[in-house]
Amino acid sequence: MRTLNILAVIFSSAVLLSACSSVKLDDKAPVVENAGSGVPGGGADARSVGTVTTGSTDPLNDPQGVLAKRSVYFDYDSYTVKDEFKPVVEAHARYLSAHKDRRILIQGNTDERGGTEYNLALGQKRAEAVRRAFALLGVPDSQIEAVSFGKEKPKALGSDEAAWAENRRADIVYQ
Amino acid sequence: MMKAIVLRTSTTLCTFVALIAMGSASLAQAQLRVEISGVGANQIPIAIAGFADEATAPQQVTAIIKADLARSGYFKIIDTGNIMSEAAPVNYGEWKSRGADALVVGSVQRLADGRFDVRYKLLDTVKSGQLSALSVAAQPQFMRVSAHKIADDIYEKLIGVRGAFATRIAYVTKAGNNYQLEIADSDGEGRQIALRSNEPIISPAWSPDGTKVAYVSFEAKKPVVYVQNLVTKQRTVVANFKGSNSAPSWSPDGARLAVALSRDGLTQVYVVNADGSNLKRLSNTNGIDTEPQFSADGQSIYFTSDRSGGPQIYRMSAAGGEARRVTFSGSYNISPRVSPDGKTLAYISRRDGKFQLYALDLSNGQEQRLSDTSKDDSPSFSPNGKYLMYATDSGRRGSLAVVSVDGRVKHRLTVQNGDIREPSWGPFMK
Numbered sequence: 001m002r003t004l005n006i007l008a009v010i011f012s013s014a015v016l017l018s019a020c021s022s023v024k025l026d027d028k029a030p031v032v033e034n035a036g037s038g039v040p041g042g043g044a045d046a047r048s049v050g051t052v053t054t055g056s057t058d059p060l061n062d063p064q065g066v067l068a069k070r071s072v073y074f075d076y077d078s079y080t081v082k083d084e085f086k087p088v089v090e091a092h093a094r095y096l097s098a099h100k101d102r103r104i105l106i107q108g109n110t111d112e113r114g115g116t117e118y119n120l121a122l123g124q125k126r127a128e129a130v131r132r133a134f135a136l137l138g139v140p141d142s143q144i145e146a147v148s149f150g151k152e153k154p155k156a157l158g159s160d161e162a163a164w165a166e167n168r169r170a171d172i173v174y175q
Numbered sequence: 176m177m178k179a180i181v182l183r184t185s186t187t188l189c190t191f192v193a194l195i196a197m198g199s200a201s202l203a204q205a206q207l208r209v210e211i212s213g214v215g216a217n218q219i220p221i222a223i224a225g226f227a228d229e230a231t232a233p234q235q236v237t238a239i240i241k242a243d244l245a246r247s248g249y250f251k252i253i254d255t256g257n258i259m260s261e262a263a264p265v266n267y268g269e270w271k272s273r274g275a276d277a278l279v280v281g282s283v284q285r286l287a288d289g290r291f292d293v294r295y296k297l298l299d300t301v302k303s304g305q306l307s308a309l310s311v312a313a314q315p316q317f318m319r320v321s322a323h324k325i326a327d328d329i330y331e332k333l334i335g336v337r338g339a340f341a342t343r344i345a346y347v348t349k350a351g352n353n354y355q356l357e358i359a360d361s362d363g364e365g366r367q368i369a370l371r372s373n374e375p376i377i378s379p380a381w382s383p384d385g386t387k388v389a390y391v392s393f394e395a396k397k398p399v400v401y402v403q404n405l406v407t408k409q410r411t412v413v414a415n416f417k418g419s420n421s422a423p424s425w426s427p428d429g430a431r432l433a434v435a436l437s438r439d440g441l442t443q444v445y446v447v448n449a450d451g452s453n454l455k456r457l458s459n460t461n462g463i464d465t466e467p468q469f470s471a472d473g474q475s476i477y478f479t480s481d482r483s484g485g486p487q488i489y490r491m492s493a494a495g496g497e498a499r500r501v502t503f504s505g506s507y508n509i510s511p512r513v514s515p516d517g518k519t520l521a522y523i524s525r526r527d528g529k530f531q532l533y534a535l536d537l538s539n540g541q542e543q544r545l546s547d548t549s550k551d552d553s554p555s556f557s558p559n560g561k562y563l564m565y566a567t568d569s570g571r572r573g574s575l576a577v578v579s580v581d582g583r584v585k586h587r588l589t590v591q592n593g594d595i596r597e598p599s600w601g602p603f604m605k
Contacts, residue, residue, distance in 0.1 A: 105396065114530065115509045115523055115552055116377050116597070117422045117435065118479060118486055120398065121442035121463040124419050128440055147397035148419045148437070152375040173396075 059095065060174065066091040072130055074168040076111075079125040081133050089130065092172055093137035100143070105173045106130045108148040109155070111164035120150030126170045207363030207595075213578075213585030215248040219333055222253040222275035227260035227282035232291050233315045236283060239322035240329070242362060243340040246577075247330060248584030261296040261308065271300040277333060281325070290314055293321045297329055307332045319365060339557040343601040344564065345369070345379040345388050346575060350593030356390060358405065361557075361600070363588045369405055377597055378553075380423045380432075382449075385604040389413065389423035389432060400434055402449060413451045424468045424476075425449075426493070433457070433467035433476055444478055446493075457495035469493065470513050477501065477511040477520065488522055502535065504542055510553065513537075514560040519580060521545075521554045521563050532565050534580055545582045555600040566596040 060067050072085040081089060096102055108127030110119040127146035134144055156166035221244065225237050244250040253275045259265075260282035270278045281295030290312045297307040309328050311321040320341055327338030340361055348355045356370035356379060370376060374393040381388055382402075389402045398421045400414040414420035418437035425432055429449065436445050444458040444467045457476065458464035463486070466479040473493060480489050480498065488511040491498040502508040507525035514521070520535040529549035535542045545563065554565040560580070567576045569587060573594035576587045589595070 124437045
């Protein structure tokens with residue numbers, strides 16, 4: 001019996017919690033108004049309620065936005081940010097300039113080939129290249145720390161070109 | 176109980192021998208497996224009698240001594256079914272006719288205070304005389320060390336170089352996201368866990384007095400250098416500057432550590448006190464300077480630098496300043512380690528896409544490739560300078576390999592589950 005009661009509590013809590021939406025208040029969030037036409041007179045229509053959905057529009061959390069891209073990929077033996085990733089850097093630089101309280105960690109990685117410590121330094125070169133790109137766009141060092149994982153934390157396991165390419169990468173991590 | 180397959184040797188062929196140690200069941204972890212695949216050019220035939228009364232002791236010292244000497248590559252163990260205490264009379268002629276140049280006899284005795292006293296004699300059958308005698312008394316949990324000390328004495332008296340059997344090694348194991356920094360005896364027995372983490376641990380380095388290990392941990396989501404006292408478990412942050420902190424190397428007096436820091440942009444070599452104070456920058460280039468290593472006399476630092484394009488090994492004064500290039504063959508030379516006598520440099524070189532262990536004679540620039548594998552990493556000299564331990568791949572898993580500096584003696588240490596990597600050979604201790 002006690003199990004049933006506990007289950008009932010858990011179930012009803014879950015139902016209650018799912019019924020709440022998480023609303024993040026942001027004073028810059030635009031308020032979406034229902035632009036419906038004026039409803040004439042009484043009757044059932046006057047009692048209808050239209051749902052307005054609002055919430056924070058922190059672009060950082062938009063899965064479709066450019067800020068959802070957090071990785072810069074590098075060619076073999078290369079430590080410069082390719083043109084195709086400049087838009088990603090620029091977008092994050094704009095966000096950081098608009099949100100001076102946010103900080104990022106840039107984590108550099110290498111593929112698995114080579115020595116542990118030397119690869120740590122090569123990964124650092126990649127992180128540093130991205131940091132420099134941010135600096136050129138006006139983001140101060142107080143908002144960025146460039147670090148390296150070398151070959152210690154590969155995202156792709158495997159010893160083929162595809163895995164190696166996936167691991168030659170710098171990630172932008174918001175703190 | 177040890178199961179040994181008799182070693183047949185010739186000076187040109189190496190035969191494979193598997194020595195599987197099935198020691199006492201007191202360890203929580205599986206044993207490291209030892210596989211011998213190469214022996215020295217000359218092997219001294221030595222007979223080792225069973226030590227009297229050793230059956231009652233917690234460790235079978237005869238088996239440990241035999242395994243140490245066999246693994247060293249310089250001894251041919253002559254089978255003897257005898258048990259002989261050091262007090263028993265010896266028929267030298269009989270042993271000489273059995274092919275033994277030397278004979279080891281001994282006994283084990285439990286003392287009133289609970290310690291075990293191991294006594295032994297090393298006898299020369301050719302000269303019909305005693306070469307050495309030793310007695311080591313220790314608490315039961317240190318009996319393995321007593322056996323290793325006797326093997327060290329035998330090695331030193333017959334080879335002329337101090338033995339390194341009673342030393343320890345540090346290394347990292349990885350199984351999924353579980354990383355462990357472990358300490359074991361030089362034969363892989365007695366594994367103990369010093370640090371457990373769900374983030375990588377790299378570059379362990381023993382303090383000169385053998386009580387502390389420096390290492391790099393990623394637990395703070397970035398590489399940070401720690402020093403851990405193995406006995407007290409106390410951890411000190413030695414370097415957590417902005418950016419990456421790595422590659423710790425102790426000065427011979429244990430007072431300072433050389434490290435690689437990226438706090439000024441790219442990775443450069445610095446020196447810092449063991450408590451993290453008094454940071455001093457030593458290198459000053461626009462490239463990567465890393466992997467600093469103090470020489471045994473504390474006067475120089477060897478390090479990896481790509482100032483000439485690709486990574487090569489350089490040497491500078493321990494006070495910093497101008498650096499001299501040391502490696503000139505191949506386009507990729509990293510991980511310098513200098514022998515205790517300062518005469519040999521070990522390093523990893525990439526040739527034809529393979530990463531292999533090399534040794535360089537610093538007096539004449541002659542280099543020698545020491546391995547036949549292709550993913551070698553992290554070399555470490557034994558404290559007597561005779562052997563190098565390094566990490567390599569065996570099949571799909573990482574394992575540790577040991578090779579003599581002349582390339583002849585070879586054996587491997589593997590663990591059943593997970594990778595084993597980043598070895599560091601500990602110093603001589605009392």
